[in-house]
Amino acid sequence: MTALMAGMPVHDEERGVHHMAEAHVEPVIRIEKVCFGYGTKLVIDNVDVDIDAGQFVSLIGPSGCGKSTLLAMLDGMASPDSGSILVNGQAPRPGDPDRAMVFQNFALMPWKTVLSNVELGLRYRRPELAKKGRREIARHFLDKVGLSSAADLYPHNLSGGMQQRVGLARAFAVEPSIMLMDEPFGALDAQNAEILREELRSLVAEENRTIVFVTHNLDEAIQLSDRILLMSAGPSRIRDDIRVELPEVHSAEYVSRYDRYREHLWDHLRHEVETVQQREREGGGAS
Numbered sequence: 344m345t346a347l348m349a350g351m352p353v354h355d356e357e358r359g360v361h362h363m364a365e366a367h368v369e370p371v372i373r374i375e376k377v378c379f380g381y382g383t384k385l386v387i388d389n390v391d392v393d394i395d396a397g398q399f400v401s402l403i404g405p406s407g408c409g410k411s412t413l414l415a416m417l418d419g420m421a422s423p424d425s426g427s428i429l430v431n432g433q434a435p436r437p438g439d440p441d442r443a444m445v446f447q448n449f450a451l452m453p454w455k456t457v458l459s460n461v462e463l464g465l466r467y468r469r470p471e472l473a474k475k476g477r478r479e480i481a482r483h484f485l486d487k488v489g490l491s492s493a494a495d496l497y498p499h500n501l502s503g504g505m506q507q508r509v510g511l512a513r514a515f516a517v518e519p520s521i522m523l524m525d526e527p528f529g530a531l532d533a534q535n536a537e538i539l540r541e542e543l544r545s546l547v548a549e550e551n552r553t554i555v556f557v558t559h560n561l562d563e564a565i566q567l568s569d570r571i572l573l574m575s576a577g578p579s580r581i582r583d584d585i586r587v588e589l590p591e592v593h594s595a596e597y598v599s600r601y602d603r604y605r606e607h608l609w610d611h612l613r614h615e616v617e618t619v620q621q622r623e624r625e626g627g628g629a630s
């Protein structure tokens with residue numbers, strides 16, 4: 344993928360894990376010295392991250408560390424208390440057409456049909472389109488996620504997996520250059536999640552999209568990402584920034600490298616999760 348050319352790998356001899364070094368192209372997302380808190384509680388503590396066009400970046404970290412908060416800031420729904428966030432060179436505002444968000448709970452309008460739900464995003468993001476144009480685009484993306492025949496059904500007629508397909512179609516239909524995804528497969532059963540991961544992979548492969556993807560699932564992060572950012576227990580910092588480079592899926596090397604990534608990530612994540620648990624035992628809350 345093009346994104347992999349942006350940073351030179353630094354090899355960790357011991358584990359065979361690559362970390363990101365300096366990028367040489369203008370980043371699509373620039374998070375600079377960002378701090379954010381709710382009231383007096385500091386949640387994000389001095390986070391610095393640049394994300395290049397076309398990168399698939401996963402955010403992982405213990406529950407409550409601030410992953411959704413960081414996504415909300417990238418989507419313009421919250422502003423940093425200090426530092427700055429630039430998306431395509433500008434401070435993000437809610438509803439900017441360059442981004443789309445996919446949530447864990449699907450967030451579909453229950454009173455609208457599947458087709459209308461997909462159209463809805465287009466109505467706001469591409470107001471210049473006539474109804475016919477919106478319909479055509481919505482049908483095209485429903486077809487891509489295998490839901491053509493469900494266009495006239497309502498969300499309550501659909502399984503969770505199908506609902507999240509509608510969520511993906513709705514997000515892709517506005518053709519955003521950036522997709523923010525907050526545990527999009529977290530509410531699905533294992534098989535549906537696997538199928539949707541494959542669909543996401545093929546949707547992403549067609550376009551040079553930048554994805555910021557929150558997950559608790561290490562395997563999902565390793566399989567989908569070019570890069571994994573591991574956040575610490577709150578107040579959250581970026582504890583590790585790992586570049587994922589895997590060979591052909593069926594090669595022997597794939598398995599050994601995959602295992603190294605997993606072991607490395609889990610070593611670090613476990614430490615952060617244990618920190619949170621320890622605080623909870625001491626009555627200090629999650630962060």
Ligand SMILES: Nc1ncnc2c1ncn2[C@@H]1O[C@H](COP(=O)(O)OP(=O)(O)OP(=O)(O)O)[C@@H](O)[C@H]1O
Nearest residue numbers: 381386404405406407408409410411412413629630
């Ligand atoms: N609106 C709010 N008001 C006050 N505190 C909040 C609010 N939203 C989140 N928090 C707190 O901020 C911290 C970060 O929350 P956030 O939802 O970003 O975590 P997360 O990493 O997404 O967690 P999870 O993995 O469980 O989804 C948590 O301690 C949470 O309790």
Ligand SMILES: [Mg+2]
Nearest residue numbers: 410411412525
């Ligand atoms: Mg969250």
